[in-house]
Amino acid sequence: MTEHFDKTYDPYDDHTQPPHRVLGYERTFKRTPDAPLIVRAPTLTERTGPTGLARRLPADRADLTRRTPDGPRALGPRIAVHGRIIDEDGTPVPGALVEIWHANTAGKYIHEDDAFDAPLDPHFPGSGRVVTNADGGFLLTTIKPGPYRAAPGSWRAPHIHFSIVGPSFMDRMVTQMHFPGEMLNEYDLILNAVQDPEARSRLIAEALPPDEETGDALTYHHTIVLRGHV
């Protein structure tokens, strides 16, 4: 198992990662450092991370379509996100903590700072948390989030926020999953901050056409690649 826990971490590639400052996203210009980031060789502190997190935090929150198992269902189309966490070699990352949160079907977050004029859904919990299985896989059932206006003239395409705590400080990942075929994908400032079209397309989930096997949730597949290779 040791090979899963002591990897090599190359610096991120600025072509496949977004810039720190994004034109039109004003806050990026006052919250990012002016000084260049300092290069350091990863020490043991960077090559390690919390391995027991899934046992310390509730990590069985896989169903975001209800607040309680028998409670009323949240509004919006139900979706099943079959996800997988792998490293750069394609090796599965088991035991990773996967956290998600997103707006409800009307585009409203459960957060006191969300000023978007849309209703809250009392039956939508807003967030979930699971841990990846031996194959790096996980399943989350939720409702499809709605788009919302982020600033005058600027709308966010429907998206799900993802936070992954992997086996090291180096492979910690925070990103967003988008939906295929959305008109707003072309105009979304955050998604389009990523310059490389291939890297951008990997931020969009794959929708599976419904068939006899499809239950009462539309199926999406999504893979997230954590940094690190053997």
Next chain:
Amino acid sequence: MSKPAATPPTAWLTVGPFFPRSLIEPTCNDLTRTGRKKARGTPILLAGRVLDRGEQPVRNAVLEIWQPDAQGLFAHPADPRSADADPNFLGWGRSATGPDGWYRFRTVMPGPRSDNAAGTRLPHINMMLLASGIMRRLTTTLFFTDDPDTEDPVLSSVPRVELRRRLLARRAPELDDNGAQAYRFDVITQGDGETPFFLD
């Protein structure tokens, strides 16, 4: 030379302004209570403000810390001495800032470490900042002393003495809490007194 990677890592995107409170359990910022028993070592309080350009407080920022236990060990397979690590210390914590930009952690004073391949490590805590307007995380490492006789590899990588001083958490007796000595560490994301951040 490492072999070329098959797939580059997924692109980071901002945490946004709405990180949910439901993902920050009450115990998340108390690292002394994550095990069944109390963690070994000296409890400390680590607190400070997150400020952006013009020293404006950053609200709803998410801070995560990662640190060795009181003996300088990690309960992680990459640490050859992990078997001796404190089983009641997770080493990881998460806190969010309030409207005034303040964050707060309760933890134990990390131990120094002398047999690390990278060199002798001074007591230190890694910190990661996520917030609206930060597309990729900002990472830094804070220290408690700047011992001129110890060549900590991370501290040594910081180019100027003046910048190294910004990585020191300062004793703040006015914040002492319930027997825990308090240390203050402000994170300034841009401008005068900008915190040194690392390319991790």
